[in-house]
Amino acid sequence: MAEESSIITINNIIEFEQVLNHxxxxxxxxxxxxxxxxxxxxxxxxxxxxQLSNDINYNDYVLFTKLDVDTAKDVASxxxxxxxxxxxxxxxxxxxxxxxxxxxxNVKKMLDENKQLINS
Numbered sequence: 001m002a003e004e005s006s007i008i009t010i011n012n013i014i015e016f017e018q019v020l021n022h023x024x025x026x027x028x029x030x031x032x033x034x035x036x037x038x039x040x041x042x043x044x045x046x047x048x049x050x051q052l053s054n055d056i057n058y059n060d061y062v063l064f065t066k067l068d069v070d071t072a073k074d075v076a077s078x079x080x081x082x083x084x085x086x087x088x089x090x091x092x093x094x095x096x097x098x099x100x101x102x103x104x105x106n107v108k109k110m111l112d113e114n115k116q117l118i119n120s
Contacts, residue, residue, distance in 0.1 A: 006053045008065045013074040016067075020093045023063050027118060030090040031111065032065045034081050041102035042085045048104040058111060061118050091117050 010016050010032070023030045033049050035042035053064035069076040069084060079088065079095075087107050089097040096117065097110050 006059070006064060007050065008063060010065050010067045010075060011072050013072075013078065016072070016075045016078075019063065019065060020090065023090065024093050027061070029062045029096075029111070029114070029118070030065055030088070031062050031107070032067055032088040032090065034067045034069055034076065034079070034086040034088065035084055036069050038070075039084050045085055045102040045104055049107070052104060052107065061115070062111060089114060 008019060010019060019030060022028075033042075033046075035046070037043070049064070049066075052058065058064075067075055069081055083100045085100070085102050087099045087110070088095055089110055091114070096114055099106050099110055
């Protein structure tokens with residue numbers, strides 16, 4: 001796993017499983033940005049995702065991750081990613097929600113709407 005700022009880059013299935021286990025053990029959500037470097041909308045939202053990863057409102061309970069679908073083809077296949085950008089929200093090793101668009105406000109809304117799962 002490589003870290004850029006506060007974002008963990010997932011490069012393969014082993015790293016993906018390590019992140020899932022770490023989040024599960026520490027009662028965190030995982031927010032994954034599935035993208036490709038050739039995808040215009042993906043590159044447009046990338047700096048906004050970076051800003052979100054540094055937002056103190058989310059740092060206590062969210063692990064921010066990125067997955068380049070061309071680099072981590074095994075994970076992209078496992079998750080059946082057919083559209084990018086895709087934002088996956090995981091909790092307790094399960095997909096809670098999936099958003100397939102490039103509006104950062106929808107990503108924030110997804111986090112806010114599911115925060116109560118942490119306390120349940």
